[in-house]
Amino acid sequence: MPDSHDAPTQPGTSRSTSATIAPNILRCLRPVTDAYGVDLRPELNRVGLDEAMMRSAALRVSYRQGSAVIRRALELTGDAHLGLRVGAAQHLTSWGLLGFAQMAAATLREAIETGVRFQNLSGAMVVWSAGPEETGYVLRAELPDPALDPPVAVFLAEEAFASVVALTRLSSGQEFAPRGVEFAFPSPRDTAPFTELFRCPVRFGAVSNCLVFPTSWAGRPMPGRDPVTYTAVVEILEEQAASTRDRQDLLEVLEISIAQGLPEVPSFVEQARRHALSERTLRRRLVECGTTYEAVVDGVRRERVEQLLRRPELTLRDIARQAGFSDVRALRRAVHRWHGVTPARLRADAADR
Structure with missing residues (x-):
């Protein structure tokens, strides 16, 4: 599932914030907020999760997507x-x-x-x-x-x-x-x-x-x-866990590579070469992870912008340049897409927190 709203918490940490989490909490959240008369579908759509995706057993969401939906649910229910x-x-x-x-x-x-x-x-x-x-x-x-x-x-x-x-x-x-x-x-x-x-x-x-x-x-x-059933199911889980580790390793390596390269972003072709993969293989593996190279780049830039906005001595022009944006207007468009607010508002909210 391509996702342009992901961002790594810290590239290289044990838990990648790319699309690696089964959305069980979000599925359990919906009926509870429905009882409050709160419709979470607009927020789910905003982070790239429509109804069809939420019904998919193979769906994986990012840690940041999950946090954004939970934050909005808390605001809307007041609970x-x-x-x-x-x-x-x-x-x-x-x-x-x-x-x-x-x-x-x-x-x-x-x-x-x-x-x-x-x-x-x-x-x-x-x-x-x-x-x-x-x-x-x-x-x-x-x-x-x-x-x-x-x-x-x-x-x-x-x-x-x-x-x-x-x-x-x-x-x-x-x-x-x-x-x-x-x-x-x-x-x-x-x-x-x-x-x-x-x-x-x-x-x-x-x-x-x-x-x-x-x-x-x-x-x-x-x-x-039931020991027989338990053993059989655990064998399936072990296979799934091994596959998940491989996907997380790939995403974390890409996140580190992109973060280290900012403000320049390695091209997709360059990333495939660095990892001794064909472009087709790398693209297929990212599809298996539920994301795209563009989404991973967007996530790393988002995290970098949020970190830089916490530094009051930096101007928006400084932040745009260090995060790899062409100009301040491109930065503003990206922040509004991620958060629905201006960079100035996001900076003020971070300072308040």
């Missing part, structure tokens, strides 16, 4: 705890084959560890880790981008743990309650929605986002456990 509601509304089939593997796992712990292992296939927008600690079996969710907008960061942390609790109750018992939940963001004014959902002590302003499973629950058998 500061939208993440809790979206997470609580999920079910394991929302996660596709990964959810099926978790349903067939032997124990709740194996289901969790399978989710962590294949998190890049699930559409996760946080980085999951899990393991036994002194307090119990601990599941952690970290944000891959420290510069993420605070409201979006809160949404993702809330959605992450609300979905874990909702899915555990659906699969293992409605009486489930974590031993404790900690969030890295400051305490909201109203903490009642958290205690009502999690039914356990909830701490805010913690060092990291973590949820503690009681040890007895971590070892509880899954009701749909």
